[in-house]
Amino acid sequence: MALIVQKYGGTSVGSVEKIENVAERLIAAKKAGHDVVVAVSAMSGETNRLVAMANQISAKPDPREYDVLVSTGEQVTIALLAMALKERGYDARSYTGSQVHILTDSAHTKARILDIDEAKIRADLNEGRVVIVAGFQGKDEHGNITTLGRGGSDTTAVALAAALKADECQIYTDVDGVYTTDPRVVPDARRLDKITFEEMLEMASLGSKVLQIRSVEFAGKYNVKLRVLSSFVDGPGTLITYEEENMEQAAISGIAFNRDEAKLTILGVPDQPGVAYNILGSIGDANIEVDMIIQNVGGDGTTDFTFTVHRNDYGKALEILNKTSKELGAREVIGDNAIVKISLVGVGMRSHAGIASQMFKALADERINIRMISTSEIKISVVVDEKYLELGVRALHSAFGLDAPKD
Ligand code: ADP
Ligand code: ASP
Ligand code: MG
Numbered sequence: 001m002a003l004i005v006q007k008y009g010g011t012s013v014g015s016v017e018k019i020e021n022v023a024e025r026l027i028a029a030k031k032a033g034h035d036v037v038v039a040v041s042a043m044s045g046e047t048n049r050l051v052a053m054a055n056q057i058s059a060k061p062d063p064r065e066y067d068v069l070v071s072t073g074e075q076v077t078i079a080l081l082a083m084a085l086k087e088r089g090y091d092a093r094s095y096t097g098s099q100v101h102i103l104t105d106s107a108h109t110k111a112r113i114l115d116i117d118e119a120k121i122r123a124d125l126n127e128g129r130v131v132i133v134a135g136f137q138g139k140d141e142h143g144n145i146t147t148l149g150r151g152g153s154d155t156t157a158v159a160l161a162a163a164l165k166a167d168e169c170q171i172y173t174d175v176d177g178v179y180t181t182d183p184r185v186v187p188d189a190r191r192l193d194k195i196t197f198e199e200m201l202e203m204a205s206l207g208s209k210v211l212q213i214r215s216v217e218f219a220g221k222y223n224v225k226l227r228v229l230s231s232f233v234d235g236p237g238t239l240i241t242y243e244e245e246n247m248e249q250a251a252i253s254g255i256a257f258n259r260d261e262a263k264l265t266i267l268g269v270p271d272q273p274g275v276a277y278n279i280l281g282s283i284g285d286a287n288i289e290v291d292m293i294i295q296n297v298g299g300d301g302t303t304d305f306t307f308t309v310h311r312n313d314y315g316k317a318l319e320i321l322n323k324t325s326k327e328l329g330a331r332e333v334i335g336d337n338a339i340v341k342i343s344l345v346g347v348g349m350r351s352h353a354g355i356a357s358q359m360f361k362a363l364a365d366e367r368i369n370i371r372m373i374s375t376s377e378i379k380i381s382v383v384v385d386e387k388y389l390e391l392g393v394r395a396l397h398s399a400f401g402l403d404a405p406k407d
Contacts, residue, residue, distance in 0.1 A: 002167035003035045003125070007135065007157035010044035011174040012231035013077050022231065023084035025172075026130055030090060035125045037164060039135040039157040040081060042073025047136075047150070063108035067137075067147045071097070074134035074153070081132050092130040095120075097145075102138035102156065104146045111146035112214070113138060113155065116163040133160060154215035162222035169219065169226050170237075171211065176230035177238035178203070178210055180402040181255040186394055188403040192253065193236065196243045199253050199345050202379050206343040207258030216240065249348030251355055252400040257393055258341045261291070262314035263372065263383065264321050265306040268331025271298030278328060279305055282320050288313040291341075292374045292383065302331070306372065308383065311337050339371060340389045343381040344396065356380050362399035368392050 006026070013019050022040075029036045041047075050070045054061040061069075078094035085092035100120055104111035124131045135153025138146050148155050154171055161169035178200065179189040195203075197220035204213040210228060219226040219240060229237030269275055280290055288309050296304040309317045314337045325333045349355050356373075359380055363370060368391065372383035384392055397403055 001033045001035065003037070003164060004029060005037045005039065005157050005161040005164065005166045005169045007039045007153055007169070007171045008041065008231055009153065009171075009173045010041045010046070012172050013040055013042075013081070014044035016080065018231075019077065019080050020084050022081060022172075023088060023090075025231065026085060027088060027090055030130065037121060037125070037131045037133065037160055037166070038081070039133050039153055039160060040074060040077045041135050041153040043077060046073035046076070064144055067108050067145050071134070071137040071145050071147050074136055078132045078134045085130055090130060091128060092132055093124055094132040094134075096134045097137035097156070098139035098143070100133055102133075102159070104138035104140055104148070106140040106142070106144065106146065108144075108146055110149040111138060111140065113148065113159045113218075116159055118160075118163045121160075121164065148214070149212065151209060151212035152214075154212040155218060158215040158218045158222075158224050158226065161224045161226075162218060167225065169224050171215075171226070171228045172231035173210065173228065174230065174232065175210065175228075176233055176235045177228050178208075178240075178254075180253070181393055181397055182208065182257070185257070185390055186397050186403075188397065190402060190404045192238050194239050194241050195253055196347055197240055198243065198378060199347055200240050202343070202345045203254050203256045206256035206345065206379065206381065207260075207341065208254070208256045243347055249351065250346065250401070251348040251352035252344050252346040252402065253348065254345050255393055255396055255400075255402070256343045256345060257389060259386070259389065260311045261308050261339050261341050261383065262311045262317075262335065262337035263292075263306060263308045263339055264314075264317055264333065264335045265304060266321055266325055266328075266330050266333050267304045268302045269305060269325075269328050270330075271301055271303040275303070275328065276305065279321070279324055280307065282324055283307075283309070283317055286316060286320055288317050288320075292372050292381070294372060308339075308341070308372070338386040339383050340386050341381050341383050342389070342392050342396065343379050344400070345379045347378050349378050349380075358399065359396060362395050363392060366391055366395045368395075
């Protein structure tokens with residue numbers, strides 16, 4: 001007998017029929033003799049619907065009230081799932097995040113889980129109940145409702161698994177595992193049997209939204225056995241694991257991409273100490289996160305400086321940069337919000353040379369111009385024009401031998 005935490009995402013609970021299908025899956029796990037705790041998301045589209053209403057009322061909705069609003073989606077799902085189980089003769093109890101004391105910090109809309117009191121959950125399990133917890137939400141020390149950021153139900157599940165020392169945390173979604181890249185963009189993408197925490201963390205940070213970044217961080221830190229599976233078809237899914245010494249490594253494990261990018265350039269700024277600070281300091285003060293940064297070699301006593309931000313922050317960043325440009329006596333500010341970032345990820349990169357040049361050749365062969373490049377130990381990212389996203393990802397996917405074998 002094992003203790004299993006399962007999580008079902010929005011598409012897996014998108015209708016009453018699908019919720020009933022989840023109930024059947026939980027019953028199968030009970031019949032196999034397991035204790036089951038389940039975290040669920042809001043029905044698909046519901047969180048977006050709630051966010052849209054908030055944005056209709058205010059361009060900057062009050063964060064506390066935003067959390068009260070967007071956390072409601074999950075409460076609907078937990079109740080319906082508990083009813084479906086009871087209807088089938090299985091005892092179950094639904095709980096909101098605050099009812100099982102998912103304590104978070106007070107950073108509304110992106111709160112972090114600090115602690116979970118698992119006593120109540122254990123008591124229910126001892127009574128033979130299936131415990132159903134609303135994903136994505138918690139409460140802070142003052143009792144305010146908080147939410148964990150989009151995709152946060154993954155993190156609820158992993159945190160529950162860590163607190164309960166569960167044997168496995170299973171993330172059920174609409175794909176049957178983690179693929180070499182988003183199968184919606186590359187139909188030839190392959191399911192991976194295993195991927196390391198380090199690679200999954202890079203993939204998630206670089207735009208693969210199959211798991212929320214924090215859920216991967218949490219699982220790595222607390223040694224949670226994490227698996228991604230389909231709620232519609234049976235199969236082994238993908239296990240997220242630690243790197244094994246003798247694992248035969250392909251150079252590249254996966255390709256991630258991010259459409260939410262924008263870049264800004266300030267041209268002809270005086271090349272002197274403090275310039276980078278002047279430019280990025282004011283951007284940081286406005287709470288805008290900067291991703292890639294490039295400074296050109298100065299020639300005539302001036303230099304050019306380029307950086308990328310989230311596309312939602314583009315307008316604000318441009319405004320700030322224009323102001324800085326006047327203060328510094330720079331020549332010009334230009335920007336582009338029709339760019340995307342494509343990244344190769346793989347721990348195998350450490351031991352394979354020439355990955356970057358192979359990447360640049362594959363893009364050149366398709367006549368795709370690279371606008372920016374950045375590398376770290378296990379990833380290489382390039383910025384290209386938005387219109388080349390699909391072509392670029394597909395070209396790289398086949399150049400690095402990731403396509404599924406044709407039969
Ligand atoms: P859920 O609602 O279950 O949380 P998500 O939409 O958050 O589901 O995540 C699943 C989706 O992630 C898939 O439908 C797929 O399009 C996308 N995705 C992006 N990158 C990958 C990848 N490398 N492997 C699998 N799925 C991916
Ligand atoms: N319902 C939330 C969202 O759509 C949380 C989740 O699904 O993980 O972001
Ligand atoms: Mg998700």
